[in-house]
Structures are given as structure tokens and as C-alpha cells.
Amino acid sequence: MLNDLAEKFERSSRAYADANHIERDADWFLLKLQEEMGELTQAWNRVSGRGRRKGRSDDELARDLADETADVLGHILLFAHRNGLDLSAAIKRKWLFQAE
Template identity: 75%
Template sequence: MLRRLADQFEKSSSVHVAANGIERDADWFLLKLQEEMGELTQAWNRLTGRGRAKGRSAEDMQRDLADETADVLGHLLLFARRNDIDLAAAIERKWLFQPGADVGN
């Protein structure tokens, strides 16, 4: 499940970087993840009144938060994919559940 999602992000990212002449070396994946965390933090600060709203409505700010969260997820999956990290196995080890398994009531 996570591998397939990471592959989908990779396909989209590959198109974007090729169109913009961006070279993704080993550091790029971590640096881009850090950049996206900064953007998520900015969106959170705006939404919670800790940053300038810059004319954005509450609805816009909520959408920005969702968009930046999606970026963080995507870049985290790209980082894991690039570094051959088995996230499903790591989640099972650290969080004690299997991703994609049905959650009992």
C-alpha cells in the first residue's frame, strides 16, 4: 500500500522536476522534505492566528493546511523510497500495527 503510493508520488515528482530542470541528488529529498515542513508550519501559524493571514479566508487557510500536509506526506514517501526504507515494516516495528490492516472496533 505505502510502496504503491510512494511510486505514484515518484511518477508525479519525476514529471515536475524534469519540466523544471531540477536535479534530485541524495540531499534533495531530505532538503525538500524540510522545506515542505516549513510551509506546513507557515500554514498552521496562519490558520491558528500566529502568522499573517495575508488576505486569506479561513477556508483558504484550511485548504492550504491540507495541501501542505499532502506535500509533507509525498516528500516523506519520496525520501523513504529513495533510501530503500520499508515504511510498512518500520511502522509495524515502531507503532505495532500493520499498515492497511483492518482496524478492529
């Protein structure tokens, strides 16, 4: 399941990079993940009352938080895909999940 999702993110990211003339080198994947974590933190600060709402409604803030969380997930999967990491195996190993 994670591999299929990672492939979808990869196709989308590659198309975006091509359209915007962005070189996705080895560093780009980690730097982009860091950027997205900053945006998620900013969204959380707004939701939790630690940041300016910028006129956003509660529903808009919740949507922003979900959107930024999706971006972080996507960039984690892109990073893992780029580096040949088996996240499914790592999750089972680190979180002590039983084979399903």
C-alpha cells in the same frame, strides 16, 4: 498501499524535476522535505492565529493546511523510496501495529 502511493509520488516528482531541470540528488530529497515542513509550519501559524492571514478566508487557510500536509507526506514517501526504506514494516514495528 504505501508503496503504491510512493510510486505515484515518484512519477509525479520525476516529471516535475525533468520539466524544470532539477537534479534530484540524495540531498535534494531531505532538503525538499525540510522546505515543505517550513511551508506546513507557516500554514499552521496562519490557521492558529500565529501568522498573518494574508487576506485568506478560513476555508482557504484550511485548504492550504491540507495541501501542505499532503506535500509533507509526499516528500516523506519520496525520501523513503529513494533510500529503500520499508515504511510499512517500520510503522508496524515502531507503532506496535499488528499484522492486518
